[in-house]
Amino acid sequence: MSAPCQQPAAPPATSVPPLPPAPATRHPAVDWRIRFAALSLIWGFSFLLIKVGTQGFAPFQVTLGRLLAGTAVLAVAMVMRRERLPRSARTWGHITVAAFFLNALPFSLFSYAELTIPSTLAGICNATSPLWGMALSVVALSEDRPTRRRVAGLGVGFLGVLTVLGAWQGFSGLDLPGTGMALLASFSYAVGWIYVRRTLAGTGSSTLTLTGSQLFIGTLQLAVVTPVFTSAPDTFPLLPTLSVLALGALGTGLAVLLQYGLVQEVGPTTGQMVTYFIPVIATAAGVALLGEQLTWNTPVGAVIVLAGAALTQSRPSATAVRTRTAGDRTKRLSRT
Numbered sequence: 372m373s374a375p376c377q378q379p380a381a382p383p384a385t386s387v388p389p390l391p392p393a394p395a396t397r398h399p400a401v402d403w404r405i406r407f408a409a410l411s412l413i414w415g416f417s418f419l420l421i422k423v424g425t426q427g428f429a430p431f432q433v434t435l436g437r438l439l440a441g442t443a444v445l446a447v448a449m450v451m452r453r454e455r456l457p458r459s460a461r462t463w464g465h466i467t468v469a470a471f472f473l474n475a476l477p478f479s480l481f482s483y484a485e486l487t488i489p490s491t492l493a494g495i496c497n498a499t500s501p502l503w504g505m506a507l508s509v510v511a512l513s514e515d516r517p518t519r520r521r522v523a524g525l526g527v528g529f530l531g532v533l534t535v536l537g538a539w540q541g542f543s544g545l546d547l548p549g550t551g552m553a554l555l556a557s558f559s560y561a562v563g564w565i566y567v568r569r570t571l572a573g574t575g576s577s578t579l580t581l582t583g584s585q586l587f588i589g590t591l592q593l594a595v596v597t598p599v600f601t602s603a604p605d606t607f608p609l610l611p612t613l614s615v616l617a618l619g620a621l622g623t624g625l626a627v628l629l630q631y632g633l634v635q636e637v638g639p640t641t642g643q644m645v646t647y648f649i650p651v652i653a654t655a656a657g658v659a660l661l662g663e664q665l666t667w668n669t670p671v672g673a674v675i676v677l678a679g680a681a682l683t684q685s686r687p688s689a690t691a692v693r694t695r696t697a698g699d700r701t702k703r704l705s706r707t
Contacts, residue, residue, distance in 0.1 A: 403636050410629045411645050413621050415652020418490040418497070419660060420618040421482055427611025429601040430482030433618070435593040437478060440619025441627075442590050445583035448628055454580045465570040466584050467592075472563030474589035475596075480556035487549035489663040494653025495535055495673045496553035498680060501646070502528040503561035505683035511565045524682025531675030534668050582627055643684075647677050 424433040448454075457463060485493050505525055509517050532554075536545055571581060634642040650673050657663040 403633055406629050406633055407641075407645060410626055410633065411648040411652060413626045413629070414645065415494070415649050416656050417618060417622040418481070418485070418494040418653045419656045420614040420622065421493070422485045422490040422657075422661060423614040424611050424618060425482055425485055427606075427608040428604055428615065429597075430479060430486065431593060431597040431601050432604065433482045433615055434475070434478040435590070435597045436615040437619040437623055438474060438586055438590040438593055440616050441623030442583065442586040442619075444620050444624025445579070445586055445627060449579060449583050452579065454577055454583070456580060457574065457576045457584060459574070462571070462574050462576065463584070463588075465566075466581065467588050469563055469567050469571065470585045470589035471592060472559050472566060474586060475592040477556035477559040477563075478589075479593070480552045480559065484549045484552040484556065487546040488553060489657055490661060491654040491657035491663050491665065491669065492535070492550065493553045494650045494657070495669065495676065496550065496557050497560075497653075498557075498646070498650045498673065498676050499528065499532060499554060500557045500560045500564075501680040501683050502532075502676075503558045504564055507561050507565050511569070518685075520685050521683045524679045524685070526679070527682060528676050528679025531672045531677075531679055533672075534675055535672030537666075537668050579627075579631060586623065647681070650677065 421433060424436075428436070457466070481493055481497075484496075502525055505517075505521055536550065574581070576584075630642060630645075633645075654665065654670065654673065658665050
C-alpha cells in the first residue's frame, strides 16, 4: 500500500489500507503485468471461494478462517522485512475501528449474503464501493470537491445498480436481504476508507505494518463474536476448508503484498485498475464453475456500474485546477 493511508480511487475487494507510490529498490523478477493479472484473478475468485466456504462452515467461521490465514501471511512478511508494530495507543484505537469497517464487518456481510445470492451478484455489489466512497467523501473530506463529471458518474453508477437488480421488474426473484447485506458490505468499505484517510495518515508506521495490525485486530474481533453465534464445526470438509484457507492466504494475504509491489512499481493509478476486473472475473467464475444463472441485465448493469465508478474517480486536469484556483482567488478578492 512510507507515508501510508492515502485513499486510492477504488477500494479493492479486501479493503486494506492503500499503498502510496514509492521508488522500487530493485527490479522485480516477475513482470508487473503478470502480477497485475494474478492480483485480478485472486480478488475476482474471492467471491467464488466465499460461496464454497459457506457450503461447509457458518459465515462467521469463514470470516474468522479468512482473517487468520491472511494475518499469518502478513505476519511472516512483516518479520522478514523487520517491520515494527505501532506503539501509540491512539493508533491502535484507530486501527481497531478500521479493522471493523474494512475487515470484520464487510467480510462477514459478504459471507452471509452469499448464503442466498450468487457469487456473481456479490462481486458486482463489491464494485459499488467507489460510488459510496465518492458520495461519502464529498461530506467527510472537505478537500475532495465534486465535479460535474464525478457527480454524473455517481448517477450513472447507481443507475447500473438498479439495472443489475432489475428495478423495472419490481426486484422480482431477487433476495433483498442478501443483496442488501452485499451492498452494505460495499458501503462499509467506503466508510472504512474515509476513516483511515482521516485518522491514520502520517502515523509514521508503514502501510504493511498498519495492514498487518488491522488484520490481526479484525481476527480478534471475529474470535470474540464467532463462538457467541456459532458452535465449533464437527467436521472440516475438504473443499470448503481449502477455499477458506485460499481466501485468506491468497485473497487477504498474498494479494496485499502483490498490491504493495504493484503500486510501488507502477503507481496507484495503474494499480487501482485491478478493481475494474474483479466483477468481470467474479461473474465468469460463478457462471463457469458454480453454474450460476446469468440474465442480460446483470452484465449490462455491471458495465454501467464500472463506467460510473470510473467517472467518479476522474480528476480534473492541471489546467482546470489552475483555472478553478484562480477563479476562487478572484472571488475572494472581490469580497474584500
